[in-house]
Amino acid sequence: MRFMATYDLMETMRTTNQWLGATASAFGSYPAVAALPNPWLQWLAAWGEVTERSFARMVAKPDWGIYSVVGEDGRDHVVSVEKLVERPFGDLVHFKVQGRPEKARRVLLVAPMSGHYATLLRSTVNSLLPDAEIYITDWHNARDIPVSQGKFDIEDYTIYLVEFMRALGPDINVIAVCQPAPLTLAATAYLAELDPEAQPQTLTLIGGPIDPDVAATDVTDFGRRVTMGQLEELAIQRVGFKYKGAGRMVYPGLMQLAGFVSMNAETHAGAFTNQIAKVMKGEAGEHDKHNKFYDEYLAVMDMTAEFYLTTVERIFKNREIARNAFTVKGHRIDIGKITDVAIKTVEGSKDDITAPGQCAAALPLCTGVPDEMKAGYIEIGAGHYGIFAGKSWRNHIRPLVLEFIDQNAGAHAAQARKKRGKTKAGKPALKAV
Template sequence: MRYMLTYDMMEAARNTNQWMGASAQALASYPIFSMMPNPALNWMAAWGDVTERAFERMTAKPDWGIRTFTEQGRDHLIKIETVVEKPFGNLLHFKVSGRTARSRKVLLVAPMSGHYATLLRSTVKSLLVDCEVYITDWHNARDIPVSQGKFDIEDYTLYVVDFMREMGPDTHVIAVCQPAPLTLAATAYLAEQDPAAQPRTLTLIGGPVNPDAAPTEVTDFGRRVTMGQLETSMIQRVGFKHAGVGRMVYPGLLQLASFISMNAERHNQAFLDQIGRVAREEASDYDAHNRFYDEYLAVMDLPAEFYLSTVRRLFKGLEVAHNEFVVGGHKVDIGKITNVAVKTVEGAKDDISAPGQCIAALDLCTGLPDSKKASHVEPEAGHYGIFAGRSWRDNIRPLVLEFIDANSDGNPPAQPKAGKLNDKPIVA
């Protein structure tokens, strides 16, 4: 019960800060104070506005916000369809109504690392112009009843296997960050168990296939702490407020604290600047600060067994890096991948999954000819930029599409004219 108590204490602290922000904003905005204008009251209201919004977003799953697509002067509605529904995650399809289906069928494997799949919203938008886009939508562990059982990295891998089978062999898979080693293992699993269901290409973006290839603060932490320390300090039990009451999780609020601590000074300055903008009435609901932090602060709990098995087997045990990963009692051999083209993408300034960690996948693909291997290191790009920033839009995305076309049957598909999503141009 002590773990449940600490979980509820964190939620109570979050709730209290949200309430304090709302109270400060309401009090400082009281009409009678306008009789005697005071800059301190404006700053108090601004602090309350920013504080309430920040702490409220921590428990809300962001909306995809992808509703329309404009191409050649014609508007198309986008319908998000659930193709496969499972307890811990669904397979979604962004269907563009009234548009001829694109020949490129892309599966985005989203990370389960504390944020929702909506973190890849801009990635989805940029690919919708040229592709039929599918994505893995992982669920918040606190909302999953204990009766649904466990979910560790083997279960994650088998989910990816099922999603690949559902989509068929003409799929092009793009795994972003954390799922890169598990998606590589899932592809190898299919190569042995169901070769006909293998995807056409596999692109791994900034993932820790071999964490020891280039140590970072993340890998150093994984090496430094023991599994007992992690289980004692990081794992808590979901409280009575949620459907997953009693489930052991790595809370999203703890993960968020880790994210922020890595760049605390920059985040503090960002919020101070935003308070100033609100006080001067220069801010808006959808300005750059709010667009970023509405997504960044929205966190989800991870199943405890998934978090602990990730650290123990991928970072400490290096099971994928040493080609010793076991799924459902079957030892996966990555060398069995012989006809799935594999590309790795890394950022030269990635401080989470440093250059060298992801490209290690190519050395593991011993059965794959060099003609089906490719790699790219994006200069000046950090972790976020290689899948969602300008580096992705301007440089990496065209290279990935070129790689997909080069390893597709038949001629590359004709490129449509530039389209728009939500009335904002998408740069190809």
């Protein structure tokens, strides 16, 4: 499978389906067809519209779509998305609210690199923005990164997080969602040992696989069944000539999407059948619930092959984080070195991707953190998506996370003032790793 031809074949299939949808929509919507009151032609036009939109979204990075936020003064304040740190494989982004005094709460959202763009956390950002300064990791699509930029595996990912935390200062409150939870924990431990004045104030881990063996899911079962050799042969391809990253080994986003859909194929099939019926009746809208969800869900990005393979091998198979045996550039990271960071885990009782217990496994690993600085929470009835972006997040989890941040506010105020004083004096904000 590791050939450019197979990558280009997938892109050709996507383009063909998009073209078929556009053709069906044009044919079924042709004015002369209106003279023929045939439901099949109406269905054809609706099917074409939904199909064209769906396949077009698979290669487009969604916009953040966050234009303003209401301030305490009752006015709408314009939001601008600014890059604070730029790196080849991902940037540190700040949602700057114009004309609003800087909020005391400062939050870094660590977005997953698991097939979707950071915009998957749009609703999470929206919900936190009125009450905090929000920063996020904006990972890049591997197909657009030239081979000359080198590799990017889980150790490089961890170093990126270390750099981003250092850039933001010790009064930052880190929230890691899903996939990056183990590596964010490792990055925090790295700072705790080698640069303690740069470690974050609080760390909230949401639905992350700290110890995948605690509770089995389809994801963990797949990791056990497939060997690394089989995985490399089945999942890895080379980027085709159409993109800047031509020749780079990746786990293609389209292949990842096929896996996502297959896990709940019946649900997705029903959703698209219902949407076609709504389009036929004229009840569908540009930004209706279906389009709002699937415009984001279908927008996928490639992962570098080495990131995907090392994640499966080291996080899921070898359980290096769970065993406290993770190394970065030859240095063994000891999670027990974390002593001055308040840690909270959040899980959903119906999470079928990261089952309850997998994320909470972080708490006993943090042997150096006092019990009063550790907290675990399980949202009853919540699935994976709901614990960071759904009703459960809005109604219960978000208030609890903000309360947790406030309870530990000011713990690193002295270090933050010291760090900012050095930066203003002309010294670099980032240290070499």
